[in-house]
Amino acid sequence: MPFGANLLPDGGARFRLWAPAPLEVSLRFEGQAAALRVAAPVSADGWRELVLPEAQAGDHYQWLVRADDGEQAVPDPASRSNPQGVFEPSVLCDPLAFDWPATEAEWRGRPWFEAVCYELHPGCFTPEGTLDSAAAQLPRLQSLGVSCVQLMPLASAPGRFGWGYDGVLPYAPHPAYGEPEALKRFVATAHALGLMVMLDVVYNHFGPSGNFLPLYAPGFFAERHHNAWGKAINFDGEHSGPVREFFIHNALYWLEEFRLDGLRLDAVHAMKDNSSPDILEELSLRVREQFAGRQVHLVLENDSNDARRLPGLPQPGAYDGQWSGDFHHTLHVLLTGETEGYYAEYKDAPLAQLARCLSLGFARVGEPHLNAEEARAANPRRDATEPVPLPATVNFLQNHDQIGNRAFGERLATLVPDEAARRLAAGLLLLSPPVPLLFMGEEWGSDTPFLYFADWQGELQDIVREGRRREFAHFSAFADAGTRARIPDPCDEATLRRCRLDPAAVPQQPAAQAWWLFHQRLLAWRARVLTPRLLQLRHGAHEAELLGGQGLLLRWRFDDGAELLMAANLGAVPLALPPIAALGDNHYAGDGFTLGEQTETLLGPWAGRWRWAHDETE
Structure with a gap:
C-alpha cells in the first residue's frame, strides 16, 4: 500500500x-x-x-x-x-503471516445471482460478541441456505462498542471483535463452507471523534461539498488525488489481505464528486482490474435509487447490486400501517409501489428520502418507470437501519403479531428474483431489539443522547417528553447487551426453531427452482397486476418462455384469483410453492402462491 x-x-x-x-x-x-x-x-x-x-x-x-x-x-x-x-x-503488522488453509487457493467466489445475504453485527450476533464466536455459527447459516455473509463495518472508532459507521481508522478492524487475524479466520471458515463474505464500508465521512486528518491533511475534506455529516470527503477538488487513492486502496486492502468477496458501500449519495471518472466508477475499475480472476462483488446503498451503475452483469466501472429501501418501506406500510417519517412517501399507494419494486426494481427515484414533509413536498420523488435488472436489487424486510433507527429497536416479530402476515412477507422476499437479505435473528423470528449504540465519552455523549431523543420529537408517539425520556441511552453498555443474540440456543426453542425451519424451506425452494433460472431472467419483460385493493399478481418472464407466477393476498379477507393464477389453469408446468390458506380459486388472508407456467405465445 x-x-x-x-x-x-x-x-x-x-x-x-x-x-x-x-x-x-x-x-x-x-x-x-x-x-x-x-x-x-x-x-x-x-x-x-x-x-x-x-x-x-x-x-x-x-x-x-x-x-x-x-x-x-x-x-x-x-x-x-x-x-x-x-x-x-x-x-506494525505482517499481512503475510497468517497461515491460510490450502483450500483457500481454490476459492474463486460465487456468482452474484446465487447470493442470499445475511447481515450481522459481530458484536451482537453472539453472547461473546467476537468474530471467532460468530465463525462458530457459520455452519448453521450454510445449512439455512445463506450464501453470503455481510458484516457491518469493522473500521476502528473510539470506545468499546458502536455500529461501525463512525470509524476513523478505516484499515484497522475494531479490536473488540478480535485481532485482524480473527477476521481472516472468519473468512477462511466461511469459504470452507462455500459462503461468501462481504464487508460494509463507509467512504462518505469520518466519525466525529478521533479523526485527526483535519489537523495535518485538511485536503481530505471539501470546501464546496457538504453532506449530513458536514464537509464531504474531497473526491474532486484540489489535492483530491491522494484522498481518492486512500479509499481505493482501502477497498483493495480488504479484498486482497482478508480475501473478502465483496464490499457494500454505505450511503454513496453522500459521496459528492463532479469529476470524470468519479470516485465510484474509478473504484470499480480498479477493483475489477485487480481481481479479474475472482468473483468479487460491489454493492451500493443509494437513497436516491440512481440505477445508472447497475448494468446487470459485472463490468468495469459498474456495480453488481444496490439496496432497495423501497421494497422494505412499501411492505412495512402494508404490514404495520405506519406512515410517518420517510414512510409518508409510501402511504398513498403502497401496493402499487410494491408491484413496481418487484417488476421494475425500485418504486421511487430522484432525491434521497427526506424526513421533513415540507422538504419532501418541495423535492418530490417520482415513481419509477425504467426497469432495473432485478438481480441487481437487494431486498430486505429488516436490516440494521430499519430496526435500529426506531426509538426502541423493535423487530417485525414485535410490530406484526400476525404470523401469517410475516410468513407471506418472507415469501415475497425469498421467492422473488431480487437478491434477498436477512438481518441476524430474522430467520428464527427473534424479537430481541437492535438499538442504536455508540460508546461516546464526555460532551459528545450528552450531545448524542439528547440528540437521539430530540430526533423523535416530530413523531406522534413521542410528542410527550416523558416518552422520549424512555428511549434507551445509546452510550450505556446495557443498550448493547440488550441487542445480543444467542443463535446456539435456537434448536432448544420450539417456536424459534419452527421459524428457522420455515426460512430453510423457502431458501431450499429458491436454490432448487428459482436460482438456476435467474441468468435467463428477461430484462424489463415482467408484469405486475393489482388484484382488488389487497392483492398482487406478478409474472416474471424468462428467455426460454417460462414464467414464474406469484399471486399474493396482502389483506385480512379472502381474495378471488383470476384464471391465470388458479391451480387448475392448464398452463401449469413445474414446481410450485404455497403459503397460507387457499383453495383452487381463492387465497386466504395473507396467503401466497408461486408456480411455473409457459406462455403459449412463445
Whole structure:
C-alpha cells in the first residue's frame, strides 16, 4: 500500500503519511529493538516518509504533529491494527503471516445471482460478541441456505462498542471483535463452507471523534461539498488525488489481505464528486482490474435509487447490486400501517409501489428520502418507470437501519403479531428474483431489539443522547417528553447487551426453531427452482397486476418462455384469483410453492402462491 507502515522484504519497514499541512511532523517508534523519535520532513507532494531498518512486526508507532496549540500524537490513518484504541499507538503488522488453509487457493467466489445475504453485527450476533464466536455459527447459516455473509463495518472508532459507521481508522478492524487475524479466520471458515463474505464500508465521512486528518491533511475534506455529516470527503477538488487513492486502496486492502468477496458501500449519495471518472466508477475499475480472476462483488446503498451503475452483469466501472429501501418501506406500510417519517412517501399507494419494486426494481427515484414533509413536498420523488435488472436489487424486510433507527429497536416479530402476515412477507422476499437479505435473528423470528449504540465519552455523549431523543420529537408517539425520556441511552453498555443474540440456543426453542425451519424451506425452494433460472431472467419483460385493493399478481418472464407466477393476498379477507393464477389453469408446468390458506380459486388472508407456467405465445 502507498499509505501506512509496510514491512520491507530485506528487513525494516517504511512509514508513509500524507500530511501536506506546513507543520512539524515526526514519528515516535517504540520497537522491540529500539525506541526512537525521528523527524519527518514534508516532500513537495505532501508526503512524510521514513525507513527504519530496526522495525519489526509487533512494534508500536505514532505520528507526532506540532501545531500552534502544542503537540498532538495521532495514529496512522492507514493503521492495520490499533488494539488499545484509536487514540493510542498503531501496531506494525505482517499481512503475510497468517497461515491460510490450502483450500483457500481454490476459492474463486460465487456468482452474484446465487447470493442470499445475511447481515450481522459481530458484536451482537453472539453472547461473546467476537468474530471467532460468530465463525462458530457459520455452519448453521450454510445449512439455512445463506450464501453470503455481510458484516457491518469493522473500521476502528473510539470506545468499546458502536455500529461501525463512525470509524476513523478505516484499515484497522475494531479490536473488540478480535485481532485482524480473527477476521481472516472468519473468512477462511466461511469459504470452507462455500459462503461468501462481504464487508460494509463507509467512504462518505469520518466519525466525529478521533479523526485527526483535519489537523495535518485538511485536503481530505471539501470546501464546496457538504453532506449530513458536514464537509464531504474531497473526491474532486484540489489535492483530491491522494484522498481518492486512500479509499481505493482501502477497498483493495480488504479484498486482497482478508480475501473478502465483496464490499457494500454505505450511503454513496453522500459521496459528492463532479469529476470524470468519479470516485465510484474509478473504484470499480480498479477493483475489477485487480481481481479479474475472482468473483468479487460491489454493492451500493443509494437513497436516491440512481440505477445508472447497475448494468446487470459485472463490468468495469459498474456495480453488481444496490439496496432497495423501497421494497422494505412499501411492505412495512402494508404490514404495520405506519406512515410517518420517510414512510409518508409510501402511504398513498403502497401496493402499487410494491408491484413496481418487484417488476421494475425500485418504486421511487430522484432525491434521497427526506424526513421533513415540507422538504419532501418541495423535492418530490417520482415513481419509477425504467426497469432495473432485478438481480441487481437487494431486498430486505429488516436490516440494521430499519430496526435500529426506531426509538426502541423493535423487530417485525414485535410490530406484526400476525404470523401469517410475516410468513407471506418472507415469501415475497425469498421467492422473488431480487437478491434477498436477512438481518441476524430474522430467520428464527427473534424479537430481541437492535438499538442504536455508540460508546461516546464526555460532551459528545450528552450531545448524542439528547440528540437521539430530540430526533423523535416530530413523531406522534413521542410528542410527550416523558416518552422520549424512555428511549434507551445509546452510550450505556446495557443498550448493547440488550441487542445480543444467542443463535446456539435456537434448536432448544420450539417456536424459534419452527421459524428457522420455515426460512430453510423457502431458501431450499429458491436454490432448487428459482436460482438456476435467474441468468435467463428477461430484462424489463415482467408484469405486475393489482388484484382488488389487497392483492398482487406478478409474472416474471424468462428467455426460454417460462414464467414464474406469484399471486399474493396482502389483506385480512379472502381474495378471488383470476384464471391465470388458479391451480387448475392448464398452463401449469413445474414446481410450485404455497403459503397460507387457499383453495383452487381463492387465497386466504395473507396467503401466497408461486408456480411455473409457459406462455403459449412463445
